[in-house]
Amino acid sequence: MKKCHRQYKENKEKSPLNNKPAVFLDRDGTIIKDHGYLDHPSQVVFFNETFSSLRRLSELFDLFIVTNQSGVAKGMISIEDVKKVNSYIESTFKDHGIKIVDTYVCPHDQSNNCECIKPKPYFMKKAEREHGIDLLQSFVIGDHPSDIEFSENVGAKGIYVLTGHGIKHRDELSPGTLITYGISEATELIIELYELSLYM
Numbered sequence: 001m002k003k004c005h006r007q008y009k010e011n012k013e014k015s016p017l018n019n020k021p022a023v024f025l026d027r028d029g030t031i032i033k034d035h036g037y038l039d040h041p042s043q044v045v046f047f048n049e050t051f052s053s054l055r056r057l058s059e060l061f062d063l064f065i066v067t068n069q070s071g072v073a074k075g076m077i078s079i080e081d082v083k084k085v086n087s088y089i090e091s092t093f094k095d096h097g098i099k100i101v102d103t104y105v106c107p108h109d110q111s112n113n114c115e116c117i118k119p120k121p122y123f124m125k126k127a128e129r130e131h132g133i134d135l136l137q138s139f140v141i142g143d144h145p146s147d148i149e150f151s152e153n154v155g156a157k158g159i160y161v162l163t164g165h166g167i168k169h170r171d172e173l174s175p176g177t178l179i180t181y182g183i184s185e186a187t188e189l190i191i192e193l194y195e196l197s198l199y200m
Contacts, residue, residue: 022101022133023057023190024124024156026142027067029164031183032089034143037071039081041088047163049184051096056187058098060194062133065089065103066123066140066150072107079107101131118142119149124156137197141186145172157193159186 028034031054033045057063065086071077086103093100104123108114116122127133140151143164151158160166160173163182170179180186 019132019134020062021060021137021139021194022062022064022127022131022135024064024066024127024138024140024150025054026118026140026144026147026164027065027086027089029143029166030141030147030161031065034164037069037076038085039077041085044085044088044092046092047183049182051093051098053183053187054093054098055096057190060191061139062101062127062131063099064101064123064127066118067104068106068118068146070107070109070117073109073112079105082107102127118144119146119153121150121153124150124154128154137194139190139194141183141190143169145169148173148177157190159189161186 025031031047031050033047035043035045038044054063069077069082072079072082082105086105090100090103104126106114106116106118108117110117124135128135135154135156138156140147140156140158141161142148142150142158143161143166148158148160158178160177160179161182162170162179173179178189180189
């Protein structure tokens with residue numbers, strides 16, 4: 001079995017449990033437009049609603065990016081390309097007052113039989129362990145059915161968006177999947193569901 005690529009940030013000491021919920025964000029097609037395999041920051045195009053949406057979410061949740069980048073395994077891009085693009089995304093978010101706690105990357109494709117590719121819950125378990133995240137109170141936003149499975153594998157709530165590949169794969173979703181048009185509507189729904197949960 002392939003081991004996951006070491007997270008490109010320096011590993012931090014294990015954080016004490018804070019039981020804080022998180023939102024795990026898919027990257028391409030969810031917070032930025034999907035233009036295939038990105039090998040340079042200049043190719044990054046944010047959705048218009050991304051910054052305002054993530055600022056709102058960051059008031060209630062820790063934010064993580066979890067992205068499958070199979071282009072690395074296929075030789076289309078390098079892991080260094082992915083690091084540069086992700087660093088640019090994080091720094092741009094920082095300029096807009098948005099903190100990304102961590103960015104997790106799986107550089108494999110399905111044939112590698114790795115432990116970290118979504119929908120396997122490796123990275124959410126890592127966030128739980130290292131950052132004290134309460135996964136049962138957490139959410140996932142993504143444009144692939146694997147993002148919804150990713151959430152279900154740890155008992156989190158998945159929100160499917162129709163941006164990116166969302167419309168293409170909509171018919172593959174299980175009945176009852178929560179579907180929104182994009183990141184703005186997903187944010188509204190998450191905040192509503194989270195606030196309701198506080199009174200249950």
